Amino acid sequence: MKTLFDETCIGTLQLRNRLVRSATWEAMADDAGRPTPRLVRVYRDLAYGGTGLIISSATTFSGDATRVPGMLAIPDDSYIQAYHELVQTVHREGAPIVMQLVFPGRNGVFWTPSDPSRDEIHSIARGFRDAAFRAQRAGFDGVEIHAAHGYFLSQFLNDKRNTRTDEYGGIVRNRIRFLLEITSEIQARTGETFPILVKINCSDFEEDDGVWEACQSACSKLAEQGIRAIEVSGGISHMPFPPQGLPYEExxxxxxAAEIARITDVPVILVGLNRTPSVLTGLLNTAGIGYFSLSRPFLRQPDLARYWRKNPDRPAECLSCDACREQPDGNVCPFRKSLVGEK
Known part of the structure; x- marks a missing residue:
């Protein structure tokens, strides 16, 4: 029987358990997007707390990128050393770390698929490539492409939101083209052994959005390209979560995610209100899902992995109240307790 605490590998990533910290905006980068000592401490606590794999918060890669306050960035080589120090801190505590890369838009505007020209699309793909290479040089163990939650890249999958009439819009093959080109660019620059993960929406949960069909096709093609893992999410950031109509509370x-696991041969990571070890263990052994990522529970319990190892019958303490997003000093849980043995 598989357990949440099996030691496994995702490509070259060696994981001490199946619990993943999903990308979470911390609002703690400096004004230029570099990690601050306080943010490094957040990642150290996650690693020290036993997390199997850490995915960084969304990181932009162009100097004119649209960013929210405290958002990470890696627009040029001068940022590499700051991230190298963050990665070393995480590695000392025994966890691998992956940088999530995102393109929201430029100059304060959140883009839609209709905004860029073909040349700009190609330039964005090269931007992902160059940022992934910087992450590799900084010591990150891989990168994750953010194609979920209704942001720019995610919208290409949506048949209603993607109104392009060229080779990047219309039929499913065209709507997934940009994502496949990005991964190909990264592979060409970083090499075949550097892990690339993709976070993708299963659905935007809009009527007839076509996202599920595009998701299945994209995941099949990504698996053929050699992607190392697929993180399955859903919904749009500004809409209520969880989306209405889903039959589960957790x-x-x-x-x-189970269907993506069935049609591909790469590890699938499930995100979205993962709260109870027994539920996750059941899915692990019956649904083909290999890993489980969490966001808000790690804000309250950065040592959640250690806690669940000792208390497998206890759910996460997170109440999904979103008080974390209302704090004046960053995205932090007001109910968080200090780690046992915290350094």
């Missing part, structure tokens, strides 16, 4: 995208 692990809400489980059926979609």
């Amino acid at each position: 692990s809400v995208f489980r059926d979609y």
Whole structure:
């Protein structure tokens, strides 16, 4: 029987358990997007707390990128050393770390698929490539492409939001083209052994959005390209979560993730209200889902992995109240307790 605390590998990533910290905006980068000592401490606590794999918060890669306050960035080589120090801190505590890369838009505007020209699309793909290479040089163990939650790249999958009439819009093959080109660019620059993960929406949960069909096709093609893992999410950031109509109170995208696991041969990571070890263990052994990522529970319990190892019958303490987003000093849980043995 598989357990949440099996030691496994995702490509070259060696994981001490199946619990993943999903990308979480911390609002703690400096004004230029570099990690601060306070932010490094957040990642150290996650690693020290036993997390199997850490995915960084969304990181932009162009100097004119649209960013929210405290958002990470890696627009040029001068940022590499700051990230190298963050990575070393995480590695000393025994966890691998992956940088999530995102393109929201430029000059304060959140882009839609209709905004860029073909040349700009190609330039963005090269931007992902160059940022991934910087992450590799900084010591990150891989990168994750953010193609979920209704942001720019995610919208290409949506048949209603993607109104392009060229080779990047219309039929499913065209709507997934940009994502596949990005991964190909990264592979060409970083090499075949450097892990690339993709976070993708199973659905935007809009009527007839076509996202599920595009998701299945994209995941199949990504697996053929050699992607190392697929993180299955859903919904749009500014809409209520979880989306209406799902039959579960926990692990809400489980059926979609199970289907992606069935049609591909790469590890699937499920995100979305993962709260109870027994539920996750059941999915691990019956649905083909290999890993489980969490966001808000790690804000309250950065040592959640250690806690669940000792208390397998206890759910996460997170109440999903979103008080973390209302704090004046960053995205932090007001109910967080200090780690036992915290350094």
